[in-house]
Amino acid sequence: MNNAIITITNLRLRTYIGFNPEEQAKRQDVVLNIEIHYPGEKACLNDTVDDALNYKVITKAVIEHVENGRFLLLEKLVSDVLDICTDHSWVNYAKVTIDKPHALRFADSVSLSLSWSKPASQISD
Template sequence: MQTDQIQIHDLLLRCIVGINPEERVKKQDVIVNLTLYADMRQAGHSDDIDDAVNYKTLTKRVIDHVEQSEYFLVEKLAHTIAEIAVVEFGVQRAIVSLEKPGALRFARSVGVVIDRTAADFE
């Protein structure tokens, strides 16, 4: 497993997510953080975007996906974000942190962290 990482921090997005009826009506904030593992040696040598994971394109894809989604569970939303990174963009491993601000009283946010590789999507 390659240890090179791309890190994308604090994507503030809005989507329908939750099991309660009031959560199914209006979009809520979610905060997404990604750590993506990929071999960046060739890109480091060539300085060519074709040899790299295009994180701008990947981020746009994640934004579009999240903002169109209507999942019941944050676990499902995080899993599908990891699937985009691994399956569509070919990263070796994706760690997705997804927070839902204000979901619990007295807590700034509640969230999940998932860790996926290609084997999880076979």
């Protein structure tokens, strides 16, 4: 089985993230990095759009959720984005890392990562 890996790199969005009053009053930048694995053999052999996972649809759903949401914790934001990325039945692994630039005074950013793997018993060849 050929495992196709979609990588979305440095997707820059703005959202309400944090629990301090100033964080809840103003949108902040977040930077998303997403990796999604799915069986890509059919797409590689057939060159047929319907055999490929549509990353544009996933990205649009992520953008809508992040930009229209309010989150107290980075953990919740990352978890929500991971849920969106693993919604399609073909996905067998996904990892989401979200950076919150300027969250700490002397650091470029703070990031949190979560990953998900489909149980081996649910993966079909």
